[in-house]
Each structure stands twice: as C-alpha cells, then as structure tokens.
Amino acid sequence: MRRVTLMQYLIEQERQYDWVNADLRLLIEVVSRACKAISIAIGKGDLVGILGGAGSENVQGEAQKKLDVISNEILLEANEWGGHLAAMASEEMDKPHQIPHRFPRGEYLLLFDPLDGSSNIDVNISVGTIFSVLRCRDGVCVPDERAFLQPGAAQVCAGYAVYGPSTLLVLTLGHGVACFTLDRESGSFVLTKSDLRIPEDTGEFAINASNARYWEAPVKRYIDELLAGKDGPRGRDFNMRWVASMVADVHRILTRGGVFMYPRDTKDPKKAGKLRLLYEANPMAFIVEQAGGGATNGRERILDILPDALHQRVAVILGSKNEVERVTAYHAA
Numbered sequence: 001m002r003r004v005t006l007m008q009y010l011i012e013q014e015r016q017y018d019w020v021n022a023d024l025r026l027l028i029e030v031v032s033r034a035c036k037a038i039s040i041a042i043g044k045g046d047l048v049g050i051l052g053g054a055g056s057e058n059v060q061g062e063a064q065k066k067l068d069v070i071s072n073e074i075l076l077e078a079n080e081w082g083g084h085l086a087a088m089a090s091e092e093m094d095k096p097h098q099i100p101h102r103f104p105r106g107e108y109l110l111l112f113d114p115l116d117g118s119s120n121i122d123v124n125i126s127v128g129t130i131f132s133v134l135r136c137r138d139g140v141c142v143p144d145e146r147a148f149l150q151p152g153a154a155q156v157c158a159g160y161a162v163y164g165p166s167t168l169l170v171l172t173l174g175h176g177v178a179c180f181t182l183d184r185e186s187g188s189f190v191l192t193k194s195d196l197r198i199p200e201d202t203g204e205f206a207i208n209a210s211n212a213r214y215w216e217a218p219v220k221r222y223i224d225e226l227l228a229g230k231d232g233p234r235g236r237d238f239n240m241r242w243v244a245s246m247v248a249d250v251h252r253i254l255t256r257g258g259v260f261m262y263p264r265d266t267k268d269p270k271k272a273g274k275l276r277l278l279y280e281a282n283p284m285a286f287i288v289e290q291a292g293g294g295a296t297n298g299r300e301r302i303l304d305i306l307p308d309a310l311h312q313r314v315a316v317i318l319g320s321k322n323e324v325e326r327v328t329a330y331h332a333a
C-alpha cells in the first residue's frame with residue numbers, strides 16, 4: 001500500500017482545493033512538528049524531571065503542570081517565525097501572543113490548548129493537543145482578543161494530537177477527517193485512516209458522573225434513561241467510559257461512536273460549562289461534524305455560537321448524531 005505522509009497529504013489537498021495554500025500547509029506542518037516535540041517530551045517523563053506542577057496558575061486560576069508550560073512554549077516558538085500567522089492564543093495565556101516584529105506576519109490565527117487532560121500527565125494516561133485555525137480579518141494590524149472572537153463555523157482547519165500508546169494527529173480542513181500515526185523511526189506522520197465516520201447510533205456514553213447532583217434536568221433525565229438500561233425507556237444497556245482527557249474521549253468516539261458530555265451544571269453558576277469554546281469545543285465540534293456526528297451545548301450548535309471572550313466556557317455535548325439530537329431535544333422540551 002502507498003504510504004502517504006502528512007506532507008504529501010497536504011500537498012494533495014493544496015492541489016485539490018484552491019483555498020488550501022502554501023501558508024496553511026506550512027502552518028499545519030509546523031503544528032505537527034511541535035506536536036512531535038511535545039510527544040517526545042512526554043515520552044521522557046520522569047527521566048528528565050518534567051512531571052508534576054509548575055508552581056504557577058494560568059489565567060483561569062488552574063494550577064499549571066510543567067508540561068502545560070513546556071508544551072505552550074514549544075507551540076509558540078515553532079509557530080512564530082514562519083510568516084504564516086498573524087497571532088496566537090492559548091489556554092495558558094491571558095492575552096493573544098503577537099508575532100515578534102522581526103518576523104513577517106501571515107493571514108492566519110492559531111488557537112490551542114497545548115496540553116489537554118493535563119491532570120492525567122502524572123498518572124501516565126493519554127493527553128493531547130487541540131488546535132483551531134481562523135483567518136485574521138483584513139485590516140487588523142495588531143490582532144487583539146476581538147480578532148479571535150469568530151464563530152466555530154469560520155474555522156479553516158482544526159485538529160488534535162493524542163499522546164497515547166501511539167501518537168496520532170487527527171485533522172480536518174472542512175471536507176472529512178483524516179488520522180495520521182507518528183512513525184517514531186522515520187519521524188513522519190503517516191496517513192492511517194481517511195474519511196473517519198462516527199456511527200449515528202451508539203451504546204456508549206462519557207460523562208463525569210461525580211457532578212450528577214449539579215446537572216440540569218434534561219441531562220439528568222438522559223443519563224437516568226441510559227443507566228436504566230434494558231429495563232428503562234431505551235430498552236437496551238449502555239456502557240460508560242470517562243478518560244478525563246477530552247482528546248482521548250473524543251478519539252474513542254471518532255473510532256467507535258459514543259456521546260461525550262461536559263454539560264452546564266449548577267456547581268458554579270457563573271460558568272457556562274468547564275470546557276473552553278475557542279480552543280477546545282470549537283475544534284472538536286468541527287472535527288465531529290466533519291465525521292458525521294453532532295455537537296451542541298444542549299441548546300444550539302456549538303459552531304454557531306458567537307463568542308464574547310477568548311477564554312469563554314461552554315457546555316459540550318458531542319458525538320453520535322442521534323444521541324446528541326436526543327439530549328438537545330430534552331433541553332428544548
């Protein structure tokens with residue numbers, strides 16, 4: 001079988017679609033190289049003393065792990081000099097990161113969660129990187145927070161890397177989803193699955209059940225029905241999985257179906273959910289929709305939400321289409 005590397009795949013995309021240009025290709029290649037560097041760092045773990053806390057907090061008041069900080073630095077440094085970006089934004093930084101004046105500026109905005117699921121680092125469970133690419137509007141000289149406040153439907157590209165038993169890169173450019181596996185010997189990401197599809201129905205769900213007492217009524221109703229199994233209204237048994245790394249949970253859903261929920265709850269009424277819209281929910285929603293699944297906040301399609309803040313949170317319900325539609329319908333009832 002012909003081996004297709006990420007670079008070959010992107011060149012083919014560029015030939016096929018007008019709007020995939022050399023800058024976008026470079027951007028994705030650079031992000032993939034950064035993910036490779038993060039994967040190598042994670043693989044070394046305790047051998048080089050990079051597990052554990054960094055002793056600092058991010059803008060959202062969350063304790064940072066050393067690898068959160070290292071991964072953020074790797075992505076910033078890799079993407080600064082290529083001339084493909086107008087600015088970057090990250091879960092780990094309060095404000096957008098501007099491209100230093102000594103480098104040319106490009107037309108794209110890059111957003112990322114450098115290390116998603118970082119509470120799992122120290123216990124050697126899969127973590128990942130999530131990224132989203134937007135176009136910077138014409139005439140914006142210094143892209144501040146407002147430049148990034150575009151709905152998810154405006155994304156040019158989105159992807160994630162999972163650092164698990166294999167390192168994978170999953171990517172959408174808006175016409176299907178492809179998955180690449182890092183060949184550790186050659187150092188290349190090799191296309192291992194194209195046109196991923198999420199089954200419309202599923203027997204598996206993912207939610208952090210320790211929050212059950214804070215859930216809103218529609219979520220309680222939906223989960224109660226699943227838990228009732230074949231004796232309940234659904235008439236069949238469901239299985240539950242929760243890795244607590246969104247990348248790993250979403251990757252499972254892309255592989256064999258399922259529904260992932262981090263709903264709004266009453267634990268902290270000021271927060272609309274736990275996950276962040278711009279660099280967690282939007283890229284994952286784009287990928288899931290491109291694979292035939294659904295993604296809502298219970299009330300509306302995630303990709304249609306007009307953001308009002310860089311680090312805004314959102315409820316997330318995504319995965320197998322029929323289940324996402326059911327939960328969403330329960331919210332409207």
Ligand code: AHM
Pocket residue numbers: 062091113115116117118119208244245246247262274275
């Ligand atoms: P992080 O970006 O700080 O790692 O937080 C996001 C993670 C998701 O990967 C995961 O789905 C969720 O938080 C798990 O939350 P909880 O620990 O409440 O189950």
Ligand code: MG
Pocket residue numbers: 091113115116117280
């Ligand atoms: Mg995250």
